[in-house]
Amino acid sequence: MLKNGMVVLGEPMEAVExxxxxxMLPAGTACLPDGCCGASNVIADWIFRGAxxxxxxxxxxxxxxxxxxxxxxVGSSHISIGAALESGNLAEALDLYADIILRPSLxxxxxxxxxxxxxxxxxxxxxxxxxxxxxxxxxxFYPSPLGRSTVGDIEELKALTAHISRQVVKDxxxxxxxxxxxxxxxxxxxxxxxxxxxxxSEQQKSVESVTLDPxxxxxxxxxxxxxxxxxxxMTGTVKPADEDYYNARVAISVLSGGMSARLFTEVREKRGLxxxxxxxxxxxxxxxxxMCYAGTxxxxxxxxxxxxxxxxxxxxxxxxxxxxxxxxxGLKSSLILQSESSSSRAGAIGSDHYxxxxxxxxxEIKDKIEAISVDSVLAFLxxxxxxxxxxxxxxxxxxxxx
Amino acid sequence: MLKNGMVVLGEPMEAVExxxxxxMLPAGTACLPDGCCGASNVIADWIFRGAxxxxxxxxxxxxxxxxxxxxxxVGSSHISIGAALESGNLAEALDLYADIILRPSLxxxxxxxxxxxxxxxxxxxxxxxxxxxxxxxxxxFYPSPLGRSTVGDIEELKALTAHISRQVVKDxxxxxxxxxxxxxxxxxxxxxxxxxxxxxSEQQKSVESVTLDPxxxxxxxxxxxxxxxxxxxMTGTVKPADEDYYNARVAISVLSGGMSARLFTEVREKRGLxxxxxxxxxxxxxxxxxMCYAGTxxxxxxxxxxxxxxxxxxxxxxxxxxxxxxxxxGLKSSLILQSESSSSRAGAIGSDHYxxxxxxxxxEIKDKIEAISVDSVLAFLxxxxxxxxxxxxxxxxxxxxx
Numbered sequence: 184m185l186k187n188g189m190v191v192l193g194e195p196m197e198a199v200e201x202x203x204x205x206x207m208l209p210a211g212t213a214c215l216p217d218g219c220c221g222a223s224n225v226i227a228d229w230i231f232r233g234a235x236x237x238x239x240x241x242x243x244x245x246x247x248x249x250x251x252x253x254x255x256x257v258g259s260s261h262i263s264i265g266a267a268l269e270s271g272n273l274a275e276a277l278d279l280y281a282d283i284i285l286r287p288s289l290x291x292x293x294x295x296x297x298x299x300x301x302x303x304x305x306x307x308x309x310x311x312x313x314x315x316x317x318x319x320x321x322x323x324f325y326p327s328p329l330g331r332s333t334v335g336d337i338e339e340l341k342a343l344t345a346h347i348s349r350q351v352v353k354d355x356x357x358x359x360x361x362x363x364x365x366x367x368x369x370x371x372x373x374x375x376x377x378x379x380x381x382x383x384s385e386q387q388k389s390v391e392s393v394t395l396d397p398x399x400x401x402x403x404x405x406x407x408x409x410x411x412x413x414x415x416x417m418t419g420t421v422k423p424a425d426e427d428y429y430n431a432r433v434a435i436s437v438l439s440g441g442m443s444a445r446l447f448t449e450v451r452e453k454r455g456l457x458x459x460x461x462x463x464x465x466x467x468x469x470x471x472x473x474m475c476y477a478g479t480x481x482x483x484x485x486x487x488x489x490x491x492x493x494x495x496x497x498x499x500x501x502x503x504x505x506x507x508x509x510x511x512x513g514l515k516s517s518l519i520l521q522s523e524s525s526s527s528r529a530g531a532i533g534s535d536h537y538x539x540x541x542x543x544x545x546x547e548i549k550d551k552i553e554a555i556s557v558d559s560v561l562a563f564l565x566x567x568x569x570x571x572x573x574x575x576x577x578x579x580x581x582x583x584x585x
Numbered sequence: 586m587l588k589n590g591m592v593v594l595g596e597p598m599e600a601v602e603x604x605x606x607x608x609m610l611p612a613g614t615a616c617l618p619d620g621c622c623g624a625s626n627v628i629a630d631w632i633f634r635g636a637x638x639x640x641x642x643x644x645x646x647x648x649x650x651x652x653x654x655x656x657x658x659v660g661s662s663h664i665s666i667g668a669a670l671e672s673g674n675l676a677e678a679l680d681l682y683a684d685i686i687l688r689p690s691l692x693x694x695x696x697x698x699x700x701x702x703x704x705x706x707x708x709x710x711x712x713x714x715x716x717x718x719x720x721x722x723x724x725x726f727y728p729s730p731l732g733r734s735t736v737g738d739i740e741e742l743k744a745l746t747a748h749i750s751r752q753v754v755k756d757x758x759x760x761x762x763x764x765x766x767x768x769x770x771x772x773x774x775x776x777x778x779x780x781x782x783x784x785x786s787e788q789q790k791s792v793e794s795v796t797l798d799p800x801x802x803x804x805x806x807x808x809x810x811x812x813x814x815x816x817x818x819m820t821g822t823v824k825p826a827d828e829d830y831y832n833a834r835v836a837i838s839v840l841s842g843g844m845s846a847r848l849f850t851e852v853r854e855k856r857g858l859x860x861x862x863x864x865x866x867x868x869x870x871x872x873x874x875x876m877c878y879a880g881t882x883x884x885x886x887x888x889x890x891x892x893x894x895x896x897x898x899x900x901x902x903x904x905x906x907x908x909x910x911x912x913x914x915g916l917k918s919s920l921i922l923q924s925e926s927s928s929s930r931a932g933a934i935g936s937d938h939y940x941x942x943x944x945x946x947x948x949e950i951k952d953k954i955e956a957i958s959v960d961s962v963l964a965f966l967x968x969x970x971x972x973x974x975x976x977x978x979x980x981x982x983x984x985x986x987x
Contacts, residue, residue, distance in 0.1 A: 198600030199925050231844070232854070239854065243845035247911040250918030253844070269921055300853065300860040307860070307880055309812035310714050408810075410711035441649035442633070443642070451702065452634070452641065458702040458709070478709055509649040516652030520669055523601050524926070 187384045188359030191375055192532045192542060194366040196525060202273050202367035203525035205265030206284060207533050210355035212331040213259045213393055221335020222348050223257045225301045232293035235282030239293060249276050257333045259467050267526045270368040274377055281381035284356060294345035305337045312413045312577040313478060320415035323403055324573040325470055326395040358382055364533040367525030402584040405577045412484035412578030414477045418569045423466040423538045429551045430563035435464050435473055436510035437502055438494060443509055445494050456487045468538045481580040488582050492572060499564035507557050514552050589786045590761030593777055594934045594944060596768040598927060604675050604769035605927035607667030608686060609935050612757035614733040615661045615795055623737020624750050625659045627703045634695035637684030641695060651678050659735045661869050669928045672770040676779055683783035686758060696747035707739045714815045714979040715880060722817035725805055726975040727872055728797040760784055766935040769927030804986040807979045814886035814980030816879045820971045825868040825940045831953045832965035837866050837875055838912035839904055840896060845911055847896050858889045870940045883982040890984050894974060901966035909959050916954050920947060
């Protein structure tokens with residue numbers, strides 16, 4: 184950790200030639216002042232349009248000149264920017280990212296272009312109902328502002344100014360709340376020294392925490408005349424820091440962890456209700472849920488929804504040893520594959536630190552999964568039954584939600 | 586290679602714990618008899634619904650019990666099925682896949698379910714115009730049957746029977762044309778022995794080659810009342826086996842290889858015409874092209890198309906040293922990252938063998954990229970100028986194509 188509070192995390196990986204790094208900047212959508220939903224998305228573009236002594240063009244040239252395979256994502260809590268690259272170019276890449284984070288040009292004309300692209304991205308969601316239904320579901324499920332759209336709100340984007348956005352960068356790009364991660368092939372001491380030289384500054388104030396409003400409605404329908412009904416549903420469960428977290432993960436894998444999982448076999452394989460159905464854990468620091476998607480035809484929409492909710496409710500009634508074993512094998516298998524990607528590891532250690540305040544080792548996670556049993560999952564489900572469902576549909580036909 | 590002609594390829598990777606394998610079965614959409622477009626998609630589902638002495642449920646349980654992270658794709662030439670997994674379970678996984686390929690149950694009731702899901706998938710494309718435009722583009726660009734939809738044709742799927750599909754499996758699952766690949770942590774001799782034991786059989790006849798019809802039309806518009814105009818365009822270039830292949834790849838990277846590439850800077854960053862634009866090389870064994878997508882608003886559609894075609898045409902007029910250097914760095918960087926994923930490598934060596942008749946080493950590819958220069962790319966473009974464009978649009982407004 185630097186004196187200003189910025190956290191530096193690294194995970195060495197043997198026998199890879201690449202390295203991945205990321206900066207988690209505490210300027211996600213839930214951190215924004217009211218009335219500028221979409222500003223995070225605009226800013227994540229704008230800061231790359233010139234920084235330090237480079238204009239937009241020169242900066243793009245420099246980034247591509249180092250062979251960076253860039254990643255950029257906007258979440259509830261953070262704007263995450265980073266890249267994977269050949270390890271030899273890491274030092275130069277960090278120099279560029281220090282400019283982007285600390286000295287972005289933030290010119291007015293570049294703001295307009297970034298804002299216009301963000302508006303177009305919101306408009307394009309009308310042609311991508313599967314994505315749109317999940318954005319709306321997060322908005323309805325999480326207490327505001329946690330679930331704010333990461334793409335943006337069209338009216339608020341139209342009203343957004345360069346002046347306000349510049350102020351957001353100034354207020355929110357707070358190094359004391361920033362997490363830097365690196366994974367792959369690198370020398371930790373060298374990286375730490377470089378990061379210190381680039382980012383060390385005076386102690387900064389911590390960011391104020393957000394206050395949460397109650398959840399939104401229980402059922403929302405968005406009418407369109409498309410071919411399908413897109414169903415998103417979500418129900419609350421334990422947070423990532425909870426001691427029952429792995430019980431929740433295994434329970435969800437029994438529902439939706441593979442070909443043999445219940446949603447896939449009941450909804451897709453046996454009844455042929457839809458070709459796409461799945462549920463996964465979705466956790467923020469302050470709240471978490473099981474997030475489920477199904478795309479189906481209008482005449483099968485009600486049966487699909489009822490069948491999915493039925494499987495959720497049936498889960499607590501009994502689970503076989505075999506189901507638990509398969510769920511555990513599946514989770515461990517994904518973990519092994521994830522552990523071999525430098526980008527995945529850089530993301531995972533940052534997220535661990537933000538949510539848990541520490542980084543879990545792969546062995547710790549394996550042991551935790553290993554310890555789960557039929558009894559522990561059933562006890563968890565009795566203590567934490569799946570309660571109220573938040574449902575969003577997009578399509579030509581509504582469903583009824585009990 | 587087995588005595589029956591089946592090819593076995595392996596690439597060991599140091600210090601990974603996972604292994605990935607794949608079977609390329611010569612039953613892709615271009616290999617189908619006329620009138621059953623979509624059968625490959627149905628078959629890729631159907632063969633997993635019971636095989637050997639296991640019914641559908643038991644087979645799913647067994648696959649998940651080994652922790653397989655499955656991959657399945659339908660292409661022009663092949664149905665590819667495979668998985669990534671912990672290396673200790675490889676032998677058992679191969680046993681299951683031998684059943685799936687050689688002894689699938691192919692029951693009538695399971696066929697109906699698989700066919701219905703395939704029909705739903707075709708219908709769902711109406712809600713996914715970005716995907717739909719690219720499928721249509723391939724159909725229009727490639728000489729028939731190479732570009733046939735990998736999802737399927739709705740009328741032909743409705744008429745498809747279990748009897749015909751069973752015949753396709755019998756005729757096309759030809760081991761003499763099948764490629765098996767494995768990459769990651771495994772013992773090559775052990776794997777070869779197992780594959781031999783499972784798949785060795787009498788010499789089989791080779792599959793007849795397909796005859797090609799001329800290309801379809803130059804411009805196709807599909808009207809919908811969505812928010813955006815989705816533009817797909819494609820122009821022919823050299824095939825993967827051509828000696829100028831890497832000149833083509835570098836040329837396309839100058840157009841669309843990163844933030845500093847021409848399409849991104851001209852269409853997106855400077856003019857703000859659309860937030861999504863990109864071009865990539867798309868190669869089959871028999872034909873290849875540069876495939877380009879842009880999603881934009883109706884009022885900017887014509888300008889976007891004109892601007893993209895302008896950039897294609899302008900490319901031959903001059904390229905800077907810096908552009909070529911960045912394009913080369915970008916391609917090498919992607920190559921390094923790809924080389925660290927067992928699934929990517931298993932896919933790449935199979936595709937190499939099918940298209941080139943041999944596997945390129947990573948060093949060979951690096952050397953080939955290294956040898957490219959401004960002069961070699963310009964000479965390539967003079968000899969192979971981008972000619973006629975095939976254009977497909979989906980949206981509320983047509984464009985005009987010269």
